[in-house]
Amino acid sequence: MFRQIRLHEDDSDFQRVIWRKDPSEIISDYKLTKVTYGTAAAPFLAIRALRQLVHDEGHSFPLGAKAVARHSYVDDILCGAANVIDAMDVKRQLIELLVRGGFPLSKWASNEPSLCSDDENPSKIFSDSEVVATLGVRWSPVLDTFSARVAHPTGREAVVTKRTVLSEIARLFDPLGWMAPVLIVAEIILQDLCLSKVGWDEVLSLELIERWQSFRSSLSKLEQISIPRWVGTKEANVSFISLHGFCDASERAYAAAVYLRVAGEGEDGYVSLLAAKTKIAPLKLVSVPHLELCAAVLLTRFLVKIVEGLQFVSVPVFCWIDSAVSLAWIRGHPSRWKTFVAHRIAENQTSLPGAQMSYVNTKLNPADAATGGISPDELMDSSLWWSGPPWLAGWEEGWSCGKPESSGAEDSEMRMAVNHSATSLHNSGDVFQRFSSYLRLLNVMSLCLRWLHNFRDKNHKRSGFVSPEERAQAAG
Template identity: 35%
Template sequence: MRCLKQLALECNDDVIARVINDDFYVDDLITGHDDKSTLLKTCDQVSKILKSGCLPLRKWLFNSEISNSPFDSKELTLGDNCQTKTLGLGWFSASDELHFSTMFVQDATRNNNITKRTILSIISQIYDPLGLLSPSIIIAKITLQKLWLCKTGWDDPVPQNIILSWKNYINKLPHLQTLRIPRHVIGENTNVNELHIFTDASQDAYGACAYVRSYIDDPLLVRVPIKTCLLCAKSKVAPVTTVSVPRLELNGALLGARLYKQIIKSLRITFDKVCFWSDSTIVLGWLRMSPSLLKTYVQNRVVEINEITNDLPWYHVAGSHNPSDLLTRGIQFDDLQSSDLWWHGPTFLREPNLNWIHEGVPNVNYDELPELKPIKTAMIRTTYSL
């Protein structure tokens, strides 16, 4: 890794230097470009630079047909399940789809020997760096937290109610094998790309999910479909100590702001519009207030959110149209596979009319919001004597 950093440092081409610096994960190069000829030129230059440092690249794999090139793609396996792995995720290069190929070991579970150790073992087998499975994985995380609250030992039998819910959960795991997720989230030949981040919370969890909305902005074209796709998501189990729902909603908004920061840092595209969405009118009220009027817990988080998002707008979304609601209550793998709300976001994002942004925004009475600092009033009485 140190040699890679040095080769990037010595490279005179800023684009190639960035590819070497940012697109390597240990010894795997994962990069791309919309133009095939530009991509092949990048691969050639990166390959020459790394070869000069005795680090030859090999086993190239592309998601399109490459001919008459030293980077001809060669399949490494045979059959219908021909695939490779990208950072632990399965990748069907021909169809450019991601999938999860984990083969679960459930022998202990089949024998009804369900313990905290076996539950954690199965959860840890699911590798999901982008959070695409978060609505289903959060169910297992919440179950594990309940076992911690019960102070159950690693190999002690778990309560009967958890056994029933856990068996229902693992019975849905085979649906994970048939899940196919398109890797490319931006529409082809589009000229407008938007980022929409939804946040939500419940007593059990809070989270945020990001969607890319892409379309062609051309008044001469009519009925051009608008594409919306899930980009990534992040969820966390609520703290063990009791926290009010408004505070959890605020934590979800903060998670969404941090997710936005990571997306902007990682992607090389500039979004034409960025919008944040929450179904909590209290959180929206807090974000529109001066932080100095809020109590310390809320104040610190509002300040961080404002520092990250700056002047980017926050809008209200109905709970039934909020895809991050799935992150907080959880859904099973079979329902996740067919959830249009999760994979493509609310239907109003696919409407060409942007008036939906200003519709249904509730009025907020700032004086009635919780977590406000008490107003201190000093009264001075002066007595005059004759």
């Protein structure tokens, strides 16, 4: 992609190279006229060129411009339409727009066979058996499903060290958090490695090696999980769409999971997992209610990004939490609580003012699975994780999950009230209004009393700095 972007002639002087094929030849001076891969500015320049293309030519290809502006990630563009006719228009405009800017499509695929007609160039179309891999996931156009990409161990690491473990964890990429209940185990193991203070190339303890090898050997099963791409938002009979976010926390991690519910008039809804996000609990000791509150903030920030990304501005948002203490904090005014709680409550209430936070039983909270970790087999069979609690598919009247039982623990974070009382001074004249501070008033009164003392007792006159005894006499 970078090599398809031509530089301005004035800028090409900054990409000069000297080169010769043989030491016997004279060194030649070259100027690179296109964006060079490996430079710090290359990704920005590539994306900026696409944005400029949308700005310059987007009015002629509105559907293609929308696909480039909102559905592109570097050199990958993932877009779609509600029906085949609209998809045909998107495809045509997208190809014409990119060709106009000098960015011809190298390969493309579709889950609709008619969009891959025989008159197309076969070299530009993925075959039916191929899987399109992008952004850490694999998409099967034939099945129209997503699956995970797992980097299999190379087998070269004979010794398990912190360096090799970190290297393999870094290759686990799950951008939408679908595999979060499994991958959170890797993050917990990595935190335990840091706590053990073992060197980067030292052999790990037997207990850590067994935990890591058990986790690594189960990763291949993640590729068997299939996630439907289509969530039904553009179906003709869809009348109600809502977002539901669940959050939970444990002593080791906290998590948030967001679900999309679509329903037709008089029908039960279809619920699907959109995305999830996890974070490891800090090493500093934090109470579980505080971590639950951090999970609620994580959920709020996550929902804000999803609402903006999917342009669900008018879609109702519901939040669910299984902590009675945190729920009591969230429902109270921030001024009632101490600083840690007050700041997070204020962010929670202002970021999504229209969201409704409610209680959900822990057993029906799907985010609970992503706070402690489960095996790939359990994840594959977990309908709670993939579709949310069973009652969510029904109508709103049946979304009652019971009432939280308050233990009164939330009162421990109540802000202390300090009352200050002052007595009024009678018959004091305006003497207190004539001085800027009480200390200055004492010094002046002390000097006045000194003058009176020296006048009465000329044999024992006082002088020098005002003494503490004189100030005490003045204050009395």
